[in-house]
Amino acid sequence: MGLDGSLVVRACARAGLPWEDALIVSAHELRRAVNACRAHPKVAVLTVPGAGPAELARALFPQTPRSFVVCEDLGGPDERVVRVRPAEATTRPWNAPQVVLVLDERRPPDPPGWIARPPGPDGWALDDFAGAALAPQARAFVLAGLGPRTGDLVWDIGSGDGSIAADCARFGAAAVAVGPDAPSCELIRAAVRARRVRVAVSRGTLPSVLDHLPDPDAVFLGAAEAASARACAARALHRLVATADEERVPELLDVLDEAGFRAEAATLHASPRPARPSVAVVWARRAVPEPSPLPAERARPVERTPPL
Structure with missing residues (x-):
């Protein structure tokens, strides 16, 4: 499934927010999308049926305080952009939302950089510091x-x-x-x-x-x-x-x-x-279970082409 960046750009524009620092994820793997929302200050979640504002809110609230901007029918006749708290998102009726911007407003925005999302760290472990249990x-x-x-x-x-x-x-x-x-x-x-x-x-x-x-x-x-x-x-x-x-x-x-x-x-x-x-x-x-072999009756013989 592709991630529609144009929808996110439009959603952020409607919400009056920059899009460059948003992490874009799809809710088709809801648990992973929720974890991304736990870790990052601005996440644009592309919703799928059965995984929208209410489902995101139930997973995040109350342990992970966030603000939601829910965007419905972007560019269409029924366009609606609503800012809500997660508790409210679980009870309001939604009309096929397309994007949910999940915001940690307690954190200052990242400074502008050359890439939409910053790359990973430059090393596999933090520098040493006094009192650390592990080197x-x-x-x-x-x-x-x-x-x-x-x-x-x-x-x-x-x-x-x-x-x-x-x-x-x-x-x-x-x-x-x-x-x-x-x-x-x-x-x-x-x-x-x-x-x-x-x-x-x-x-x-x-x-x-x-x-x-x-x-x-x-x-x-x-x-x-x-x-x-x-x-x-x-x-x-x-x-x-x-x-x-x-x-x-x-x-x-x-x-x-x-x-x-x-x-x-x-x-x-x-x-x-x-x-x-x-x-x-x-x-x-x-451990990952080994795949079951095909039943004998479904096995196909290898076809060999006779030499010319």
């Missing part, structure tokens, strides 16, 4: 296993400083960092603000803190144990990366295997400056 090289390894991208949602549980969530946000993913108490959550917020990215922060402990979080594409789990890995694996849709003591690795591999993941592990040895202990990293992808 930049280890974070880069973790990010490679998480594979964050626009449309993904990533949980960062146990990094302690929100650095994994911040890096994932730099790659365009929506990210949630979990802290067990108020001081840890404030530490995460301060670190995330310093990195100039937007990350949701949730307070609580495993497994109850997961109950109100939307399903993630990928999970980072620090200081993993069997119980915490089992709880996260039950929710992770595609990928899970964990750090752990080396003696826990065999048990973690068994837990992930039972949960339907294909898991591997490695021990990373940090460079001596600054000195950090070695860390075991487990990375896993949810």
